Amino acid sequence: MNYEVRCSNVIVGFAIGTAAILAIIGGTLGRKAVEKIATALAMPSGMIWYVLTGLVLTAWISHQRKLAALLFVGWAMFSVAGNGIFVAWLVTTIEEPYVQIDPLQSEAYDVVVLLGGGTTIAANDRPQGNASGDRLILAAQLYHQGLAKRLICTGQRIESMDSVGIDPAQASSTVLQGLGVPESAIEQLGGRTTSEEMETLGKRFSDSGQRVGVVTSAWHLPRAMRLAIRNNFHPDPLPADFLSEPKRTLTTGETILSYIPSADSLHATTRVAKECLGMLVGR
Structure with missing residues (x-):
């Protein structure tokens, strides 16, 4: 053959x-x-x-x-x-280290930092939440429930890698305002990478005595917290956007x-x- x-x-x-x-x-x-x-x-x-x-x-x-x-x-x-x-x-x-944390059951924070990465720019130029948009929802919930006095949105675009022209911090701020958070309660902070963001936050909050929380995706928290600690910044982790699901037994199908x-x-x-x-x- x-x-x-x-x-x-x-x-x-x-x-x-x-x-x-x-x-x-x-x-x-x-x-x-x-x-x-x-x-x-x-x-x-x-x-x-x-x-x-x-x-x-x-x-x-x-x-x-x-x-x-x-x-x-x-x-x-x-x-x-x-x-x-x-x-x-x-x-x-x-x-897994963050599964037991419910941010909405925490004590109030002086500042909650919302790391960039939860937004994208739509075809009509409107900032919108992306697959990690739960970060924005959680940040807005924390503010409206009185658990965050102020919000800091981080993220600065890398110009050579981004032709959109809007920084993640600005996009997050716009979406949060659309969710009812007043502009006066939102601050924008740069940082092209998580490493740069944590370096800046460490210089500002390492000895501030303020109660600070960091909102980001649960799968991003291990790296974010590691970089925070390296910069003498010790915020509470506030997980959003879990990829994992509750434990269950799968059906045959x-x-x-x-x-x-x-x-x-x-x-x-x-x-x-x-x-x-x-x-x-x-x-």
């Missing part, structure tokens, strides 16, 4: 096997479960994973072992980075779905990887 025929047979067999697996899932878990799994496979990340799986099998059965090994490495990395179960463990590990890489899982892995890299280089 020549190479082309062998490859064709593998591809056909793989497709038939996929259809059989989906049929079995449909028979045990129902039509809606099959629709969700098929939709996940049809998404860009799912389709890439599915094609990579087929290529690994094709190369192996065709006795192209070196190519199969190379493809398998790529498949394994992509599978792990996008695996929902692995990502859940990863984000839970990094956010959820377990199957979690093995198909998704954009959400890859995004979460990217965020955690960036935080780990930042801690590794001390930034």
Whole structure:
């Protein structure tokens, strides 16, 4: 049997096997479960994973072992980075120290610092909350419930990397005012990186005697607090924007779905990887 025929047979067999697996899932878990799994496979990340799986099998059965090994490495990395179960463990590990903290049950703060990163600029030039916009919601809640006398919004754009023209601090301030926080209660502070922000905050609050809290995403807090302490700044961590979820037992359908890489899982892995890299280089 020549190479082309062998490859064709593998591809056909793989497709038939996929259809059989989906049929079995449909028979045990129902039509809606099959629709969700098929939709996940049809998404860009799912389709890439599915094609990579087929290529690994094709190369192996065709006795192209070196190519199969190379493809398998790529498949394994992509599978792990996008695996929902692995990502859940990863984000839970990094956010776990802050799970028991409820900022809205804390004592009042003289100042609450809202780290930049929770906004973006919409196509109509209106500042809006992004995927980390819970930072802004929490900061507004703290103010309206009398738990924050003043808010400091941080963040300065890196001009060579940002053509929008609005600093994160300014964008956060605009959104907060839209949420009912008066401009007089908001201060804007620069800082192009978390490291620069904490250096500035350390110089200002290290010996101030004020009660200060820092609002940022739970997955960002380990690095932010480490940099704060390095600059003799000891605020209370006020976590927002958790990526982890309450502990629960996944259903069979959820377990199957979690093995198909998704954009959400890859995004979460990217965020955690960036935080780990930042801690590794001390930034």
